[in-house]
Amino acid sequence: MKSALLIIDVQRALFDTDPPPFEAVQVIERINRLSEQARSAASPVIFIQHENPQGSLLYGSEGWQLEPGLLICEGDHIVRKTTPDSFLRTKLQALLEHAQIGQLVICGYASEFCVDTTTRRAAALGYPVTLAADAHTTQDKAHASGAQIRAHENATLADITSFGPPICAQQTSDICFSSPD
DSSP, X not given: OOEEXXXXXXXXXXXXOSSOSTTHHHHHHHHXXXXXXXXXXXXXXXXXXXXXXXXXXXXXXXXXXXXXXXXXXXXXEEEEESSSOTTTTSSHHHHHHHTTOOEEEEEEEOIIIIIHHHHXXXXXXXXXXXXXXXXXXXXXXXXXXXXXXXXXXXXXXXXXXXXXXXXXXXXXXXXXXXXXX
């Protein structure tokens, strides 16, 4: 089954903060490893960018741009979104169908919002999902640290069975993209 890599909201306004998201530098390095592996297996790499009608994520603004540490290659795809759900009112589903994608690997920002929502929606649409357990992140919150939130999402999402397709959380080093047959 052919996979695609979804890289959600790794944008300047969300990463160039003080303090930055939990393990921001390491997360970008892991995302780059995943994207290189996906490209080597001829799997689509899809960058998803959140935008708002004003503020730091205004379409085309400096903050809206992808984080400069990301390795972006010709042939990668960009999907714009306006909600935490990367499928809602976007071209993502059509792109996946056109590429005959049967499963997804998901990583990016923010663990408890866009990563969570997109993972759940993907499973509801019938896609088995591998959540890159160490390649998604978020900011510390008053109630929990970014590390705790990531751990919670890894445990919670992987425990959902009601959608049908499995959701599993795996470390980047354990994720494999297979070349098409």
